Amino acid sequence: MADYELILFKNMAKTGYDGSLKAYQQEGGYAALKRVLSDFSPADVIDEVKKSGLRGRGGAGFPAGLKWSFIPKDYKGPRYLCCNADESEPGTYKDRQLMERDPHQMLEGMAICCYAIGAQKAYIYIRGEFDLGAEILNDAIDEACTAKVLGKDIFGSGFNLEIVVHRGAGAYICGEETALLESIEGKRGKPRIKPPFPAIHGLYQEPTVINNVETLANIPHIINKGASWFAGIGTEKSTGTKIYSVSGHVKRPGNFEAPMGVTLREIIYDFAGGIKGDKQLKAVIPGGASAPFMTPEQIDTPMDFDSIKAIGSMLGSAAITVMDETTCIVWAAMNLMEFFHHESCGQCTPCREGSAWILQILRRIENGLGEETDLALLEELCGRIGGNTVCAFGDAEIGPILSTIKHFRAEYENHIREKCCPLRPKARLAMAH
Amino acid sequence: MKLKTLSEKTVKRIEAEYTKYPDKRSVTLPALRIVQEDNAHISESAMADIATLLGLTPIQVYEVATFYSQYNLKPVGKYFIQVCKTLACSLVGAGSIVDYLQEKLGIAVGETTQDGLFTLKLVECLAACGGAPMMQINDRYYEGLNPERVDRILSDLKKYGTSDLATGPFMLPVMQG
Numbered sequence A: 001m002a003d004y005e006l007i008l009f010k011n012m013a014k015t016g017y018d019g020s021l022k023a024y025q026q027e028g029g030y031a032a033l034k035r036v037l038s039d040f041s042p043a044d045v046i047d048e049v050k051k052s053g054l055r056g057r058g059g060a061g062f063p064a065g066l067k068w069s070f071i072p073k074d075y076k077g078p079r080y081l082c083c084n085a086d087e088s089e090p091g092t093y094k095d096r097q098l099m100e101r102d103p104h105q106m107l108e109g110m111a112i113c114c115y116a117i118g119a120q121k122a123y124i125y126i127r128g129e130f131d132l133g134a135e136i137l138n139d140a141i142d143e144a145c146t147a148k149v150l151g152k153d154i155f156g157s158g159f160n161l162e163i164v165v166h167r168g169a170g171a172y173i174c175g176e177e178t179a180l181l182e183s184i185e186g187k188r189g190k191p192r193i194k195p196p197f198p199a200i201h202g203l204y205q206e207p208t209v210i211n212n213v214e215t216l217a218n219i220p221h222i223i224n225k226g227a228s229w230f231a232g233i234g235t236e237k238s239t240g241t242k243i244y245s246v247s248g249h250v251k252r253p254g255n256f257e258a259p260m261g262v263t264l265r266e267i268i269y270d271f272a273g274g275i276k277g278d279k280q281l282k283a284v285i286p287g288g289a290s291a292p293f294m295t296p297e298q299i300d301t302p303m304d305f306d307s308i309k310a311i312g313s314m315l316g317s318a319a320i321t322v323m324d325e326t327t328c329i330v331w332a333a334m335n336l337m338e339f340f341h342h343e344s345c346g347q348c349t350p351c352r353e354g355s356a357w358i359l360q361i362l363r364r365i366e367n368g369l370g371e372e373t374d375l376a377l378l379e380e381l382c383g384r385i386g387g388n389t390v391c392a393f394g395d396a397e398i399g400p401i402l403s404t405i406k407h408f409r410a411e412y413e414n415h416i417r418e419k420c421c422p423l424r425p426k427a428r429l430a431m432a433h
Numbered sequence B: 001m002k003l004k005t006l007s008e009k010t011v012k013r014i015e016a017e018y019t020k021y022p023d024k025r026s027v028t029l030p031a032l033r034i035v036q037e038d039n040a041h042i043s044e045s046a047m048a049d050i051a052t053l054l055g056l057t058p059i060q061v062y063e064v065a066t067f068y069s070q071y072n073l074k075p076v077g078k079y080f081i082q083v084c085k086t087l088a089c090s091l092v093g094a095g096s097i098v099d100y101l102q103e104k105l106g107i108a109v110g111e112t113t114q115d116g117l118f119t120l121k122l123v124e125c126l127a128a129c130g131g132a133p134m135m136q137i138n139d140r141y142y143e144g145l146n147p148e149r150v151d152r153i154l155s156d157l158k159k160y161g162t163s164d165l166a167t168g169p170f171m172l173p174v175m176q177g
Helices: A021-026 A031-039 A042-052 A064-069 A094-101 A103-117 A131-146 A177-184 A213-225 A227-231 A264-271 A305-310 A329-343 A349-366 A374-385 A393-407 A409-418 A426-432 B008-015 B024-039 B044-054 B058-065 B087-091 B094-105 B147-160
Strands: A080-085 A121-126 A162-167 A208-212 A241-248 A254-259 A281-285 A319-324 B079-084 B118-123 B135-137 B140-142
Touching: A021 A103, A021 A131, A031 A103, A031 A213, A042 A064, A042 A103, A042 A213, A042 A227, A064 A103, A064 A208, A080 A103, A080 A177, A080 A213, A094 A103, A094 A131, A094 A213, A094 A241, A103 A121, A103 A131, A103 A162, A103 A208, A103 A213, A121 A131, A121 A177, A131 A162, A131 B140, A162 B024, A177 A208, A208 A213, A213 A227, A241 A264, A241 B087, A254 A264, A264 A281, A264 A319, A281 A329, A281 A393, A319 B087, A329 A349, A329 A393, A329 A409, A329 B087, A349 A374, A349 A393, A349 A409, A374 A393, A374 A409, A393 A409, B008 B024, B008 B044, B024 B044, B024 B058, B044 B058, B079 B094, B087 B094, B094 B118, B094 B147
Parallel strands: A080 A121, A080 A208, A121 A162, A241 A319, B079 B118
Antiparallel strands: A241 A254, A281 A319, B079 B135, B135 B140
């Protein structure tokens, strides 16, 4: 693997680093927060983050500093920061590593953000299944409050910050920022109609910033080393490093930190060691289940927000799932549709009903019962879902379907013509339920 | 305030959550989790008690309890096995792990063993895709599964109640020397 500078994984890559407050401070931890509280105005912090070019790591890639600047400056009531640690996009498992191995990095980033937006309370929305992560974060917060680097009168500055870990309970949709707010408010995770945006009416209707774990973990480094240093890493419009979570048919799955803009080829064949059993690559998802499939011909595309978008997919969470030549594409699309159908919150009819219809059609094609008209029907259904729902879930769920029909149409047609799945033994169909 | 089901201890744990939020309704999710931890599952009368505590209508609690997949509205075994079936896990053998578990435990997906020890369920992505195939048992993850590891994990749980094959603070690939 090429020798790229580690930022977010730098501490945890060191032998014996245990993620404790002491270990973090030995590596210079909380120096950025201390400096911000004594030398920076909130506007200075926002300006620095804006200049760094940091874009949100949760999937949408919205400029972080710009998002912070939307919080009304003269607002008298409370403001909130919510750290999105729901990590539920299939293929993604990077935030888990950031939280469990170096929790203070993210907490320091949260504290700096809260100072910048004038929040005295922050919630970490962590997915319910991350028991270990929640334990580690709660311990880290206690440790930091005892040492007075978080909590009341931080570093004697008069700035107070309370951070609360709020645990989800199993719902993909709560990674959507307004569903996340609903969930903290004790409700079902149903996305809200935007506008109003959370910066104006967010948690408890107060101005709120929602940022991903990885986004916030970058903040202390931007303060320490400066916006221009950060902007010099990666590409012009996608700055900094990215953690690429690689899964599927590779020799060495894992989280790899490298600059934005490295190619998928380098990630798959160098970082992850290539395809297991040296088989041929058939398809790859570059940014979690919501990102349209890519073909082997496209893997020289740089992994940055704009380049991946330009070829019709999306960088998303940069969770890369690799499929080799033995993979049935119809089965893979069906598997993802089972996920989306299960996770649709049910609020919008096109998404709720459409996901069920698409899944039913995919199941019959995969089981050898497809009809000639099914592909046109799938495309029509997708067309009726996209753009017709409250949140981006509707657009996400049609991505895998439309892209697989586009790139692997012959394979769908084979299933329908031959009346069976040419690639998958019957026994494996049990997983359809 | 008259409660039907919840113990004093459970109520105290729920009340300890109040200070974390400006609005009591926010305690709905933590309260459901606490009730499940204390009682293994969440009954409708427990939901009504939560509603009474938080000043909500029973339906406001019920609709939350039925929305999120982690709440068990029916009893489950002492060890609740949840195997991930989403793409990354299914690509590398989740199906054969499920087959193996069904055969070994003598139950189908969705069932509980007669001794009440194990319940088997399939779930969607648990964010452990690099360690696929994987499963969650109670509050811990078990990754890189194969039949031998499954054997060890189940026998450890029976004997000791825990297994050192559970994943600790996560890192993949392991970078430390």
